[in-house]
Amino acid sequence: MHIGSAKICAGLLLVAGCVQAAAAVEDGVTMSTDPDTGTKSWKFAGDGLDIELIQVPPDFIRASYSARGLPSSVSEAVATRCVFGTIVRNVSDRPLSYRVADWRYTNAEGVERPIKTKSEWLKEWHAMGVRFSWSILADDPTFAVGDWIQGFTTLAEPHGSRVNLKVVWSIEDKRYEKIMSNLECAPAPENDA
Amino acid sequence: MKRSCRIWNARLHQRMMLKAIALFLLLAVSAAGAVDLPPLGHTMNPVSPPLAAPDFKLPDMDGERHALSDFRGKVVMLNFWATWCPPCRREMPSMQRLYEKFNERGLVVVAVNQFEDPDLVFEFTGRLSLEPTFPILFDRESRVSEQFKVKGLPTTYLLDKQGKIRYRAIGGREFDHPEVEALIEGLL
Numbered sequence: 001m002h003i004g005s006a007k008i009c010a011g012l013l014l015v016a017g018c019v020q021a022a023a024a025v026e027d028g029v030t031m032s033t034d035p036d037t038g039t040k041s042w043k044f045a046g047d048g049l050d051i052e053l054i055q056v057p058p059d060f061i062r063a064s065y066s067a068r069g070l071p072s073s074v075s076e077a078v079a080t081r082c083v084f085g086t087i088v089r090n091v092s093d094r095p096l097s098y099r100v101a102d103w104r105y106t107n108a109e110g111v112e113r114p115i116k117t118k119s120e121w122l123k124e125w126h127a128m129g130v131r132f133s134w135s136i137l138a139d140d141p142t143f144a145v146g147d148w149i150q151g152f153t154t155l156a157e158p159h160g161s162r163v164n165l166k167v168v169w170s171i172e173d174k175r176y177e178k179i180m181s182n183l184e185c186a187p188a189p190e191n192d193a
Numbered sequence: 194m195k196r197s198c199r200i201w202n203a204r205l206h207q208r209m210m211l212k213a214i215a216l217f218l219l220l221a222v223s224a225a226g227a228v229d230l231p232p233l234g235h236t237m238n239p240v241s242p243p244l245a246a247p248d249f250k251l252p253d254m255d256g257e258r259h260a261l262s263d264f265r266g267k268v269v270m271l272n273f274w275a276t277w278c279p280p281c282r283r284e285m286p287s288m289q290r291l292y293e294k295f296n297e298r299g300l301v302v303v304a305v306n307q308f309e310d311p312d313l314v315f316e317f318t319g320r321l322s323l324e325p326t327f328p329i330l331f332d333r334e335s336r337v338s339e340q341f342k343v344k345g346l347p348t349t350y351l352l353d354k355q356g357k358i359r360y361r362a363i364g365g366r367e368f369d370h371p372e373v374e375a376l377i378e379g380l381l
Contacts, residue, residue: 064277068277068308068309089364131308131333131334131335132308132335133307133308133335133338133339134275134278134307134308134335134345134346137345138344138345140344141344141345141363143363144236144238144361144363145236145238146234146235146236146238146362146364147238147362147363147364148363148364148365149344149345149363149364150278150279150280150345150364151345
């Protein structure tokens with residue numbers, strides 16, 4: 001592990017960004033901690049893919065779903081999971097695709113599990129009469145050059161736990177994968193602990 | 194209390210609540226996503242072969258219904274978005290600048306909001322540095338976005354005068370970039 005730092009820091013307004021960008025890099029994955037909020041994020045860029053995972057606290061999920069009028073059964077089902085805000089970008093010069101159904105994570109006990117996909121969430125929500133179709137990461141897109149997307153990745157693990165995430169993607173017919181190790185789920189709020 | 198006064202008070206209370214919720218959401222999203230946001234690009238990718246855009250009819254902020262086919266004969270930038278989506282918010286001023294530049298020559302921008310209440314969107318647009326003057330339509334149950342097979346927000350399509358989808362962008366963009374303007378020039 002070594003300590004990396006931002007290469008470009010122009011002007012006083014970017015000082016905070018420079019502090020934030022001071023980050024631990026391990027196996028090509030950069031882990032950053034926001035100095036103000038303590039929110040941790042992990043970023044990998046390689047083989048045409050740029051992916052970033054950001055801790056999402058359960059209170060944020062409850063508040064944002066509630067503000068959209070979604071029933072507590074919907075927000076609790078997501079908020080009680082380990083959730084990462086996920087940004088995926090095609091930085092290659094050809095179409096890139098991924099299927100969340102191909103991704104796996106390994107929990108602290110070494111058990112490998114699939115990730116609940118957006119299609120699986122929507123099936124449940126629609127059966128409950130909830131037509132909200134957003135917030136969960138798209139599960140099988142094909143990105144043209146420069147396309148990118150964001151959404152929640154939800155793992156059936158407790159808050160505060162650690163996981164290794166295997167991300168799989170394809171560019172044309174070539175398959176790539178990357179294991180992002182030691183991701184930390186957002187901690188539980190103090191009043192839940 | 195007269196019914197009209199009760200309605201007015203309820204409406205005012207609702208607007209204040211929505212304003213508070215919208216502000217909270219903006220702050221919460223900023224806090225949760227306090228890492229650097231990806232820069233907005235400007236590529237719109239060709240859809241080959243061009244596909245006929247499915248027609249739809251949706252209400253605007255005032256409840257007036259608009260059909261996509263009403264805009265036949267014009268170039269249409271069709272944007273699927275929501276206020277809680279950070280790149281949607283970031284790209285909206287660039288769509289307005291594009292609209293101002295090309296509207297008289299036949300470009301229409303149509304922003305199709307997903308799932309949200311018109312009052313909330315009204316509050317949101319009022320706070321933008323450049324308030325949109327193009328139509329904002331409401332797809333409250335995301336049925337139109339399903340027709341267009343939208344995978345995530347924002348997604349933007351560029352339609353030619355015959356109503357065919359010619360270009361697509363998934364993710365936020367700076368639309369008033371010379372490369373996007375050149376695509377529009379080519380369709381006008």
